[in-house]
Amino acid sequence: MALSEIAEAGHRTDVLAGTKPRKQARNRRWAFLGVVPFFAYIAVFLLIPTGKLIVGAFTTTTGAFTFSNIASIFHAPYPAAFEFSVELSALSALWGGIMGFLVANAVLHHGVPRWVRPAYLSFSGMAANFAGIPLAFAFTATLGNLGVVTILLKHLGFNIYPSFSLQGLLGASLVYLFFQFPLMILLMIPVIEGLRKEWREAASNLGATSFGFWRHIGLPVVTPSLLGLMVLLFGNAFSAYATAYALGISNLVTIQIGQFINGNNVFAPQDAYALAFGMIVIIVITIIIYTLLQRRSSRWLK
Amino acid sequence: MAQVSASPAAPAALSSHRLRRVRSRVPVWHLLWLLVAAIFFLLPIYSVVQFSLEGTLPGQGVFHWYETVFDDPMFRSTFWLSIQISLETVAVSLLLMVPTVFWIHLRLPRLRPVMDLITILPFVVPPIVLIVGLAPMLRKFSWLIVRPEVLALIYVVFALPFLYRALDAGLRAIDLRTLVEAAESLGSSIPGTLLRVILPNLRAAIIGGSLLTVAISMGEFTVASLLGFFTFPVYTYEIATSTAYEGVALSFISFIFVWAAMLALYLLGSGGRGAAGVAITD
Structure with a gap:
C-alpha cells in the first residue's frame, strides 16, 4: 500500500512539474483504441445477435412492426x-x-x-x-x-x-x-x-x-x-x-x-x-x- | 482478520478461545445435513459405476462397456474434436481478454462498470437464446458455419464472465501501476511489460480461468448440437439413446474429466477461493 502511495505522489509531482500532462491527455484520447478489438468481438458474437432477435420479436417477416409475434407466445x-x-x-x-x-x-x-x-x-x-x-x-x-x-x-x-x-x-x-x-x-x-x-x-x-x-x-x-x-x-x-x-x-x-x-x-x-x-x-x-x-x-x- | 480484532484486548481473546472450545461439539443436525448431502451426491455416482458394469453377456469382461467405447473410433475422434475446440476457445479468449483487462485496469478504469455489465450479459442471453439470433447471422458466412472452429468463437462468449472475473481478481491483487512504472523506468515497452512482468504475476488467474473455459467448452451441448457438429457431448447423447450402458459409461468418463479439471482448479486456489469458480454470476 505504501508503494502505491509513493507512486501516486510521484504522479502528482509529475503533474505539478508539467512534464507529463500533455502526454497523458494524448494517451487518454488514444487509450480507448486498446479495447476496440474486444468490444468489436462482443458486438459481433453477443450484442448484434441479441439486438437482432429483440428486433425480430417485434417485426413481421417483411420487416414491419408488429405485436403479433409476442401475442403468439400466449397461445x-x-x-x-x-x-x-x-x-x-x-x-x-x-x-x-x-x-x-x-x-x-x-x-x-x-x-x-x-x-x-x-x-x-x-x-x-x-x-x-x-x-x-x-x-x-x-x-x-x-x-x-x-x-x-x-x-x-x-x-x-x-x-x-x-x-x-x-x-x-x-x-x-x-x-x-x-x-x-x-x-x-x-x-x-x-x-x-x-x-x-x-x-x-x-x-x-x-x-x-x-x-x-x-x-x-x-x-x-x-x-x-x-x-x-x-x-x-x-x-x-x-x-x-x-x-x-x-x-x-x-x-x-x-x-x-x-x-x-x-x-x-x-x-x-x-x-x-x-x-x-x-x-x-x-x-x-x-x-x-x-x-x-x-x-x-x-x-x-x- | 480474527487475529487483528482479538489482539488489542487479551481478555476478549481468551473468552473467544474458551467459547470455541465449548462450541466445538458439532450439533447433530449439522452432521445430519452433511450426511444427506453426501448421500445425495454419491448415490448417482455409485449408480453410474454400478450401471456401467451391468448388462454384459457371459464371457464378456467387467469393463465390457468401457472397452466397447474406447474401441469406437468415433469416441476418439469426437473427444479429440472437443479437446481441439476447447484449446482454441482458451487461445482466443486469452488473446482477447488478457490485453483488454490489463489495459482497462491501467488506463481506462472508468470502463470497469461497463465490463461488469457485459460480463452479466451471457447469463441474460443463455446459449439457447443467443443461438436464435446468431444462427441466421452466421448463415451469411457459409465458409465459417461449416467449420467446427465457429464453436470456439461462440464459446469465447460463454467463457467470458469466468475469465474476466479471474483476470480482474488477479489484476486487483497486484500493484499494477507500480509494476508498470517500474518496468517503464527500466526502458520496457507496454507490450514487453505485459508479456514479461504482468503475465507471470497473473499465472494463477490465467490457469484457473483457462481450466474453467476448458470445462465449459468440453461439456457444451446446446450450440454444438443445434448447429449440427458432432462433438463429444453430442456423441455421448447419440450413443446413450441407442445403448444406455455405453452412454452411462461415457457419462462416467465425462464426470472424471470435469472432476480432474475442478480438482486442479481447487488445488490452484489452494483452499477455498478457487473452487468458487462456477458457471454462474456472483
Missing part, C-alpha cells in the same frame, strides 16, 4: 411450456437454496473434522459444473426405469414407478438439484462467513443458544442474500437446455426454442424470436430482483 403450447419452466426452476431453486444454506452452515462449523471443508467445497465445484448430457444419463442410471436405486427400492418393497418419472416435476427437479444444491453451497459460504463473529459471541455471552442466534440475528441478516441467491438459482435452472433435452422433457421454453433451430436454419423465426425474447424478459427480472436483494444484504454483511 398453446407456449404458456404451458413457460409454466413448467417456471415451476421446475422455482422448485429446484427452493430445494437447492434451503439445502445449500444448511450444508454451507454445517461445513463452516469449526467443530467438523478438518477434511470436511475441502472435500465438500471441491466436490461442490465439480457438481455445480456437471450439468448437461452426462448428468441426465447419470440420473437415468440412478432413478430411471432400470436405475440402480429404483431396483434397490423395488427389492425393499417400494415401487416408485409409474407414479414417479424423471420427466415430471419431482423427478426433473431432483436432477436439477444435483447442480443447484452445490452451487448454493459455494455461493452461500461467503455470506455466512460475512456474519460477524462478534455477533455470535455477543449472543452467546448473553445466553443465546445456536437456535436463538439464528432466529433473532443470523436469519434476519442472511435472508436477503438467501432469497437473492435462490432467485439466481431460478435463473440458472430456467436457461438450462441440455439436461432437459437429454431427459426427454419437451414442454420447457428452452426445448421449444431448440425445436425451431436445425443447423443454420431457423424455422418459424418469428415465434423463435418471440420465445427467446420472453426468456430474456424473465431472466432480466430475476437479475433485477437479485441486485435489489444483494444491495439490501450488503448493509449488514462484511
Whole structure:
C-alpha cells in the first residue's frame, strides 16, 4: 500500500512539474483504441445477435412492426411450456437454496473434522459444473426405469414407478438439484462467513443458544442474500437446455426454442424470436430482483 | 482478520478461545445435513459405476462397456474434436481478454462498470437464446458455419464472465501501476511489460480461468448440437439413446474429466477461493 502511495505522489509531482500532462491527455484520447478489438468481438458474437432477435420479436417477416409475434407466445403450447419452466426452476431453486444454506452452515462449523471443508467445497465445484448430457444419463442410471436405486427400492418393497418419472416435476427437479444444491453451497459460504463473529459471541455471552442466534440475528441478516441467491438459482435452472433435452422433457421454453433451430436454419423465426425474447424478459427480472436483494444484504454483511 | 480484532484486548481473546472450545461439539443436525448431502451426491455416482458394469453377456469382461467405447473410433475422434475446440476457445479468449483487462485496469478504469455489465450479459442471453439470433447471422458466412472452429468463437462468449472475473481478481491483487512504472523506468515497452512482468504475476488467474473455459467448452451441448457438429457431448447423447450402458459409461468418463479439471482448479486456489469458480454470476 505504501508503494502505491509513493507512486501516486510521484504522479502528482509529475503533474505539478508539467512534464507529463500533455502526454497523458494524448494517451487518454488514444487509450480507448486498446479495447476496440474486444468490444468489436462482443458486438459481433453477443450484442448484434441479441439486438437482432429483440428486433425480430417485434417485426413481421417483411420487416414491419408488429405485436403479433409476442401475442403468439400466449397461445398453446407456449404458456404451458413457460409454466413448467417456471415451476421446475422455482422448485429446484427452493430445494437447492434451503439445502445449500444448511450444508454451507454445517461445513463452516469449526467443530467438523478438518477434511470436511475441502472435500465438500471441491466436490461442490465439480457438481455445480456437471450439468448437461452426462448428468441426465447419470440420473437415468440412478432413478430411471432400470436405475440402480429404483431396483434397490423395488427389492425393499417400494415401487416408485409409474407414479414417479424423471420427466415430471419431482423427478426433473431432483436432477436439477444435483447442480443447484452445490452451487448454493459455494455461493452461500461467503455470506455466512460475512456474519460477524462478534455477533455470535455477543449472543452467546448473553445466553443465546445456536437456535436463538439464528432466529433473532443470523436469519434476519442472511435472508436477503438467501432469497437473492435462490432467485439466481431460478435463473440458472430456467436457461438450462441440455439436461432437459437429454431427459426427454419437451414442454420447457428452452426445448421449444431448440425445436425451431436445425443447423443454420431457423424455422418459424418469428415465434423463435418471440420465445427467446420472453426468456430474456424473465431472466432480466430475476437479475433485477437479485441486485435489489444483494444491495439490501450488503448493509449488514462484511 | 480474527487475529487483528482479538489482539488489542487479551481478555476478549481468551473468552473467544474458551467459547470455541465449548462450541466445538458439532450439533447433530449439522452432521445430519452433511450426511444427506453426501448421500445425495454419491448415490448417482455409485449408480453410474454400478450401471456401467451391468448388462454384459457371459464371457464378456467387467469393463465390457468401457472397452466397447474406447474401441469406437468415433469416441476418439469426437473427444479429440472437443479437446481441439476447447484449446482454441482458451487461445482466443486469452488473446482477447488478457490485453483488454490489463489495459482497462491501467488506463481506462472508468470502463470497469461497463465490463461488469457485459460480463452479466451471457447469463441474460443463455446459449439457447443467443443461438436464435446468431444462427441466421452466421448463415451469411457459409465458409465459417461449416467449420467446427465457429464453436470456439461462440464459446469465447460463454467463457467470458469466468475469465474476466479471474483476470480482474488477479489484476486487483497486484500493484499494477507500480509494476508498470517500474518496468517503464527500466526502458520496457507496454507490450514487453505485459508479456514479461504482468503475465507471470497473473499465472494463477490465467490457469484457473483457462481450466474453467476448458470445462465449459468440453461439456457444451446446446450450440454444438443445434448447429449440427458432432462433438463429444453430442456423441455421448447419440450413443446413450441407442445403448444406455455405453452412454452411462461415457457419462462416467465425462464426470472424471470435469472432476480432474475442478480438482486442479481447487488445488490452484489452494483452499477455498478457487473452487468458487462456477458457471454462474456472483
